[in-house]
Amino acid sequence: MTAPAGTVLGGELAARRRTLALWCLSLAAVTVLYTSFYPSVGGSKADALLANLPADVVTALGFDDLGTAAGYVSSTVFSLLGAVLTLVCTIGLGAGLVAGAEEDGTLELELAAPVSRSRVYLERLALLWLAAAALATTVVVVLGVLALALDLDLTPGRLAAAGLALALFGGALGTVALGLGAATGRRAVALAGGAALAVLGYVLAYVGPLVDGAGWVRHLSPYDWYIGAEPLATGVDERGGALLVALAVLAGALGLVVFRRRDLLAQR
Amino acid sequence: MDAAVRVRGLVKDYGRTRALHGLDLDVRRGEVLGLLGPNGAGKSTTLRVLLDLLRPTAGSVEVLGRSPQEGGAALRARIGYLPGELALPPRVTAGRHLGHLAALRGDGTAARVPALAERFGLDLRRPLGTLSKGNRQKVGIVQAFAPAPELLVLDEPTSGLDPLLQRELRLLVGEARDAGATVLLSSHALDEVEEVAGRVAMVRAGLVVDVDAVGALRARAGQHVRLEFAAPVDRAAFAGLPGVEEVVVEGAVLTCLLRGTPDALLRAAAPRTVVRWSAQDRELEELFLDLYRGRATPAGTPPAAAVGGPPAGVRP
Numbered sequence: 012m013t014a015p016a017g018t019v020l021g022g023e024l025a026a027r028r029r030t031l032a033l034w035c036l037s038l039a040a041v042t043v044l045y046t047s048f049y050p051s052v053g054g055s056k057a058d059a060l061l062a063n064l065p066a067d068v069v070t071a072l073g074f075d076d077l078g079t080a081a082g083y084v085s086s087t088v089f090s091l092l093g094a095v096l097t098l099v100c101t102i103g104l105g106a107g108l109v110a111g112a113e114e115d116g117t118l119e120l121e122l123a124a125p126v127s128r129s130r131v132y133l134e135r136l137a138l139l140w141l142a143a144a145a146l147a148t149t150v151v152v153v154l155g156v157l158a159l160a161l162d163l164d165l166t167p168g169r170l171a172a173a174g175l176a177l178a179l180f181g182g183a184l185g186t187v188a189l190g191l192g193a194a195t196g197r198r199a200v201a202l203a204g205g206a207a208l209a210v211l212g213y214v215l216a217y218v219g220p221l222v223d224g225a226g227w228v229r230h231l232s233p234y235d236w237y238i239g240a241e242p243l244a245t246g247v248d249e250r251g252g253a254l255l256v257a258l259a260v261l262a263g264a265l266g267l268v269v270f271r272r273r274d275l276l277a278q279r
Numbered sequence: 280m281d282a283a284v285r286v287r288g289l290v291k292d293y294g295r296t297r298a299l300h301g302l303d304l305d306v307r308r309g310e311v312l313g314l315l316g317p318n319g320a321g322k323s324t325t326l327r328v329l330l331d332l333l334r335p336t337a338g339s340v341e342v343l344g345r346s347p348q349e350g351g352a353a354l355r356a357r358i359g360y361l362p363g364e365l366a367l368p369p370r371v372t373a374g375r376h377l378g379h380l381a382a383l384r385g386d387g388t389a390a391r392v393p394a395l396a397e398r399f400g401l402d403l404r405r406p407l408g409t410l411s412k413g414n415r416q417k418v419g420i421v422q423a424f425a426p427a428p429e430l431l432v433l434d435e436p437t438s439g440l441d442p443l444l445q446r447e448l449r450l451l452v453g454e455a456r457d458a459g460a461t462v463l464l465s466s467h468a469l470d471e472v473e474e475v476a477g478r479v480a481m482v483r484a485g486l487v488v489d490v491d492a493v494g495a496l497r498a499r500a501g502q503h504v505r506l507e508f509a510a511p512v513d514r515a516a517f518a519g520l521p522g523v524e525e526v527v528v529e530g531a532v533l534t535c536l537l538r539g540t541p542d543a544l545l546r547a548a549a550p551r552t553v554v555r556w557s558a559q560d561r562e563l564e565e566l567f568l569d570l571y572r573g574r575a576t577p578a579g580t581p582p583a584a585a586v587g588g589p590p591a592g593v594r595p
């Protein structure tokens with residue numbers, strides 16, 4: 012007799028729900044802070060300010076288009092702190108869910124219980140994606156309310172597209188961390204791998220285009236897949252989304268295959 | 280089919296370190312078997328292989344008739360396991376964690392938790408991080424026994440428990456056996472398992488070096504006896520008595536190693552005036568040393584494991 016589906020997930024959720032709620036709260040706070048500044052610094056004022064800066068610097072900072080509400084929110088919330096907070100949460104969660112629990116030994120009783128290794132892994136992965144979805148939904152809902160309150164030109168469809176991109180981005184990089192952690196049993200490897208991919212992606216997306224003839228490297232960047240097409244201004248980016256999903260499937264499958272085969276709780 | 284656990288030639292490597300060197304072990308259905316050995320002998324490694332946490336490097340393993348890997352979750356549903364180094368999530372309460380582990384089992388596990396917790400005096404409302412070592416061990420015991428499994432695998436179950444609770448645990452193991460369960464438990468000390476185990480398998484350096492009934496093992500291990508007489512005694516009166524070895528006499532003090540019953544020794548001492556006496560069970564480690572010297576077996580049957588000598592701890 013084995014437990015109904017979702018039991019592993021439910022246990023993890025119960026243990027982590029407070030931490031996850033705090034992440035959502037801080038993400039909401041950051042979103043409110045940035046966006047409420049738009050009426051005072053956005054629009055034509057920002058355009059005048061940026062006209063004084065070299066074009067390359069503006070590009071490197073991701074401030075190409077602060078003149079519209081979509082451009083402003085995209086450049087601040089989605090490209091910067093919102094993305095950073097989301098990634099810190101999902102990569103940390105991904106590293107902790109399998110590798111962290113294995114390193115501190117709390118995984119042992121669950122692995123000895125009548126649930127398969129696949130379920131132990133996949134239900135934790137599901138929780139990670141639930142968290143990514145919750146974070147993105149928080150941003151979308153907060154922005155939706157602010158758009159009404161401040162009369163910003165952000166349509167629900169575009170907001171949802173940007174939220175979907177954020178969920179895929181956070182979920183995919185969190186999955187990389189979770190998969191690496193499950194494959195190695197080492198939390199540090201999982202954290203380092205997820206963080207390195209995030210930073211590398213950022214560098215490729217923004218610095219690549221500045222180097223002559225190397226513009227194509229940005230297409231290798233998960234960060235570019237996430238926000239290169241500006242979903243808040245242009246709607247769902249199928250290609251970018253598909254690439255993020257592919258990255259997640261690859262990392263998730265790799266982690267699962269190794270996790271099923273190797274010795275558990277034997278890393279020293 | 281009467282073997283609950285059948286291990287043949289089990290080899291287990293951790294990277295380049297070989298922990299098990301071809302271990303053989305049989306646990307009969309319905310028996311309590313103590314796995315006894317010093318630190319690093321390979322007890323935990325063996326038990327973790329049975330739970331499919333570790334995969335054998337070589338050799339064959341059958342638990343309740345199935346290989347742990349193929350048996351998978353369905354096989355583990357029939358096993359209760361207490362880890363040697365129990366780690367629990369610090370912020371979750373004991374009750375909630377036990378509830379979660381019971382939910383992973385389904386069946387009537389959750390219903391048996393409260394009575395077990397009460398029996399061991401475990402407060403289910405406390406967060407696990409605030410519990411003492413002994414109280415955390417109680418959580419481990421409750422979760423292992425609550426499923427009422429066919430096979431109990433307990434890695435140093437008494438560690439951290441006070442003598443009263445150690446006794447309670449022995450009772451619990453006895454009840455599980457009476458109810459038909461098989462129990463495999465590990466320990467460092469013979470006296471910890473001898474009350475509850477029928478047989479003992481001794482592990483050293485990754486091999487089972489001896490398996491025997493507890494009583495026979497205890498008799499073989501012997502006791503250090505010290506007799507102090509009122510006047511100097513003659514060594515010749517004691518040397519050569521049945522079951523008496525290593526006789527040393529210094530003036531009025533006699534020390535010897537006693538195996539088997541003390542009857543002959545007492546009769547020889549009785550005509551004299553004994554002013555003090557003591558008898559101490561020998562340490563397990565000494566028994567292992569005996570096994571390597573090929574001494575501790577009944578006359579004529581050299582211990583199988585001693586023939587090849589101690590295995591190397593690390594492969595070249």
Ligand SMILES: Nc1ncnc2c1ncn2[C@@H]1O[C@H](COP(=O)(O)OP(=O)(O)OP(=O)(O)O)[C@@H](O)[C@H]1O
Nearest residue numbers: 277278279293296298317318319320321322323324
């Ligand atoms: N994860 C690991 N990596 C490398 N070596 C290990 C690992 N776990 C155990 N070992 C080694 O394998 C051998 C057997 O260890 P094991 O934990 O099975 O012993 P044990 O009999 O349970 O000891 P103890 O009584 O101290 O619990 C030891 O030499 C130990 O150092």
Ligand SMILES: [Mg+2]
Nearest residue numbers: 322323324363
């Ligand atoms: Mg051990």
